[in-house]
Amino acid sequence: MEDEENIEGELLLVESQLHDIQGQIKTLLDRQEELYERQAQLKALLEASKLTRNTTINTSSVAPEDWSGSFPWDLEADDTRFNIFGISSYRSNQREIINAVMSGRDVLVIMAAGGGKSLCYQLPAVLRDGIALVVSPLLSLIQDQVMGLSALGIPAYMLTSTTNKEVEKFIYKTLDKGEGELKILYVTPEKISKSKRFMSKLEKCHHAGRLSLIAIDEAHCCSQWGHDFRPDYKNLGILKIQFPSVPMIALTATATSKVQMDLMEMLHIPRCIKFVSTVNRPNLFYKVSEKSPVGKVVIDEITKFISESYPNNESGIIYCFSRKECEQVAKELRERGISADYYHADMDIVNREKIHMRWSKGKSQVIVGTVAFGMGINKPDVRFVIHHSLSKSMETYYQESGRAGRDGLPSECILYYRPGDVPRQSSMVFYENCGLQNLYDIVRYCQSKRSCRHGAFFRHFGEVPQDCNGMCDNCASTIEQKDIDVTYHTKIIVSLLHDMQLNDQRATLLQLVDKFKSKWKGLGSFNEAVDLRKEEVEQLIVNLILDNVLKEEFQHTAYSTNAYVTLGALWKPALQGNRVVKLEIAIASKDRDVRSKGAKRGRMSDLEAKLDELRRDLSSTGSDAIFPHAVLTAQQISLLSSQKPTTPAELEKVIGKVKTRKYGSKIIELMRSHDNSGSGRGKEAGDEHRAKKIKTKDEDVVCVESSEEE
Ligand SMILES: Nc1ncnc2c1ncn2[C@@H]1O[C@H](COP(=O)(O)OP(=O)(O)OP(=O)(O)O)[C@@H](O)[C@H]1O
Numbered sequence: 001m002e003d004e005e006n007i008e009g010e011l012l013l014v015e016s017q018l019h020d021i022q023g024q025i026k027t028l029l030d031r032q033e034e035l036y037e038r039q040a041q042l043k044a045l046l047e048a049s050k051l052t053r054n055t056t057i058n059t060s061s062v063a064p065e066d067w068s069g070s071f072p073w074d075l076e077a078d079d080t081r082f083n084i085f086g087i088s089s090y091r092s093n094q095r096e097i098i099n100a101v102m103s104g105r106d107v108l109v110i111m112a113a114g115g116g117k118s119l120c121y122q123l124p125a126v127l128r129d130g131i132a133l134v135v136s137p138l139l140s141l142i143q144d145q146v147m148g149l150s151a152l153g154i155p156a157y158m159l160t161s162t163t164n165k166e167v168e169k170f171i172y173k174t175l176d177k178g179e180g181e182l183k184i185l186y187v188t189p190e191k192i193s194k195s196k197r198f199m200s201k202l203e204k205c206h207h208a209g210r211l212s213l214i215a216i217d218e219a220h221c222c223s224q225w226g227h228d229f230r231p232d233y234k235n236l237g238i239l240k241i242q243f244p245s246v247p248m249i250a251l252t253a254t255a256t257s258k259v260q261m262d263l264m265e266m267l268h269i270p271r272c273i274k275f276v277s278t279v280n281r282p283n284l285f286y287k288v289s290e291k292s293p294v295g296k297v298v299i300d301e302i303t304k305f306i307s308e309s310y311p312n313n314e315s316g317i318i319y320c321f322s323r324k325e326c327e328q329v330a331k332e333l334r335e336r337g338i339s340a341d342y343y344h345a346d347m348d349i350v351n352r353e354k355i356h357m358r359w360s361k362g363k364s365q366v367i368v369g370t371v372a373f374g375m376g377i378n379k380p381d382v383r384f385v386i387h388h389s390l391s392k393s394m395e396t397y398y399q400e401s402g403r404a405g406r407d408g409l410p411s412e413c414i415l416y417y418r419p420g421d422v423p424r425q426s427s428m429v430f431y432e433n434c435g436l437q438n439l440y441d442i443v444r445y446c447q448s449k450r451s452c453r454h455g456a457f458f459r460h461f462g463e464v465p466q467d468c469n470g471m472c473d474n475c476a477s478t479i480e481q482k483d484i485d486v487t488y489h490t491k492i493i494v495s496l497l498h499d500m501q502l503n504d505q506r507a508t509l510l511q512l513v514d515k516f517k518s519k520w521k522g523l524g525s526f527n528e529a530v531d532l533r534k535e536e537v538e539q540l541i542v543n544l545i546l547d548n549v550l551k552e553e554f555q556h557t558a559y560s561t562n563a564y565v566t567l568g569a570l571w572k573p574a575l576q577g578n579r580v581v582k583l584e585i586a587i588a589s590k591d592r593d594v595r596s597k598g599a600k601r602g603r604m605s606d607l608e609a610k611l612d613e614l615r616r617d618l619s620s621t622g623s624d625a626i627f628p629h630a631v632l633t634a635q636q637i638s639l640l641s642s643q644k645p646t647t648p649a650e651l652e653k654v655i656g657k658v659k660t661r662k663y664g665s666k667i668i669e670l671m672r673s674h675d676n677s678g679s680g681r682g683k684e685a686g687d688e689h690r691a692k693k694i695k696t697k698d699e700d701v702v703c704v705e706s707s708e709e710e
């Protein structure tokens with residue numbers, strides 16, 4: 001009996017160990033697959049880099065067909081783009097994509113956040129006869145788009161859970177009989193997968209030849225490999241099966257090849273034309289700031305940054321690690337006079353929506369959020385995104401920081417980093433598939449004081465690097481870095497851990513730093529090696545983790561998971577001092593105060609401030625209350641204040657016919673009164689030359705820079 005119990009006990013133990021090992025094997029196999037894919041990507045990248053070394057760099061791969069030639073709809077398309085959408089020229093790939101859709105082809109668009117994907121289906125939707133169906137994952141995104149289109153006079157509607165009965169009746173009737181005026185219909189994916197009634201009306205619409213195109217926005221939601229997988233997106237394959245002759249355009253900002261393959265298969269568009277644009281965001285200035293261990297110091301720095309650089313209430317986002325931290329940071333910012341609200345998943349949806357709306361309308365300046373503040377953000381003029389703590393991967397950092405500057409104007413992305421934050425993140429992600437590897441990639445990014453930040457994104461997404469034109473701290477900084485030899489320090493750290501391991505002891509990162517410091521002190525004057533600051537010891541230990549000399553181990557307690565530092569695979573050569581270890585140190589000790597050339601805008605001119613006020617007024621009055629940026633974009637305000645049109649004909653040349661018809665009289669009235677008030681031509685005579693256009697490397701992004709700082 002006792003024997004049996006013993007056997008059963010051991011059996012359970014063996015089974016649980018087997019289970020653990022199987023889990024580990026699966027993780028390793030997944031990682032192996034990822035590494036193979038990355039290996040192939042890097043080899044291809046190397047080849048491409050060799051090929052392009054001496055030629056001009058072209059990072060967007062365009063399909064072999066010539067989609068940039070002339071097409072019968074060119075004139076009409078140009079007219080609609082400018083006079084209805086108020087867009088003065090196409091950005092990279094937009095024209096080609098529009099031509100492919102207009103030619104009736106299926107298209108897959110991979111374009112960075114803010115690249116201008118919406119126009120790629122909205123313009124063909126206006127030009128083609130019939131109704132365009134757009135599938136989009138979030139109600140808030142749909143509402144923004146429908147409001148924006150309606151303000152431009154384009155008949156756009158949405159059919160969602162919030163649509164009232166009357167509108168629903170109108171939509172169904174229009175689909176059915178083609179009587180009402182409807183050009184673009186937005187739905188959530190649930191409508192396709194769950195509403196038989198809707199699908200049968202759509203079928204009728206198609207049968208009568210009135211379904212002009214199908215757009216799947218945020219298409220990465222189809223793929224389980226994407227970051228925002230939505231089960232209902234999986235059913236969208238039905239659309240191509242039901243309506244094979246209707247052109248489909250799928251759009252996403254997510255670049256991995258796995259997701260792309262998945263999308264083409266799931267949406268049944270194997271022969272689609274694929275347009276992959278560069279991941280480059282040339283208008284974003286990237287910076288990593290040394291984060292003080294004292295919380296208040298960090299908040300003081302952020303406050304100073306916002307109030308000095310963005311005195312006109314320009315919008316920003318601050319990402320925090322936890323809900324509690326969000327609330328704390330928002331509170332402290334408010335105490336310092338910054339209008340900040342917090343946003344996280346613990347809040348109810350009504351409250352979240354209210355906060356989001358206040359910010360979108362420019363009534364609050366900053367949202368302090370967790371990652372829950374995500375995909376629904378459609379605000380084009382976010383001027384700064386600050387990470388109070390590091391993100392969990394390069395991919396998430398690219399997405400979160402990429403919410404800045406979607407309108408193409410200079411914007412800043414700052415990440416506050418200290419090595420001490422690493423264990424906090426690692427103990428959250430270590431159980432995720434490849435969670436630690438992904439985290440260590442962004443830690444590498446943060447620890448580097450030399451490599452171009454944009455270059456890190458190019459490498460990560462497998463693209464040939466381009467020059468960042470001084471748009472990151474490392475490229476813009478003139479402070480010299482030096483490599484110091486820390487082989488001896490490393491030896492001490494490894495031997496400390498080795499001794500601890502022999503005694504069955506463990507140490508967290510901070511404990512290890514303290515142990516190192518006291519050991520170092522003990523060595524006293526016999527020690528000739530460079531003395532390191534506490535932060536530098538932390539930096540060294542994290543480097544050793546990244547290099548597999550050390551590793552992190554995790555232990556669960558009832559309340560949390562603790563991260564410990566232990567010996568990694570390569571500890572022996574480090575202990576023997578056989579491997580030289582270097583650490584990058586800035587020669588000047590203070591934080592490098594490098595800034596983006598374009599981002600620091602100073603105070604708005606008098607005229608810009610008046611135009612900003614006018615757009616707020618116009619956006620909140622009338623039946624179609626919309627966002628200020630839908631009335632006039634930041635770019636249009638800059639153009640108006642430099643060109644000062646005072647007649648409808650002049651105004652039309654800046655903002656197009658539709659906006660001139662809607663808002664022209666008010667704008668002209670403002671221009672004229674400003675002119676007559678004496679604060680006009682005289683005071684702002686310098687504006688014309690001060691508001692200068694800078695062309696970045698990406699020829700399609702025109703940044704209008706107000707240069708008070710000159
Ligand atoms: N050719 C253009 N010239 C100037 N502005 C443009 C142009 N095309 C689009 N925009 C503007 O750029 C901003 C971002 O466009 P859009 O919302 O289509 O981006 P997106 O690619 O869908 O980004 P996301 O992935 O974040 O959804 C909008 O304010 C839009 O009006």
Ligand SMILES: [Mg+2]
Nearest residue numbers: 117118217218
């Ligand atoms: Mg979009």
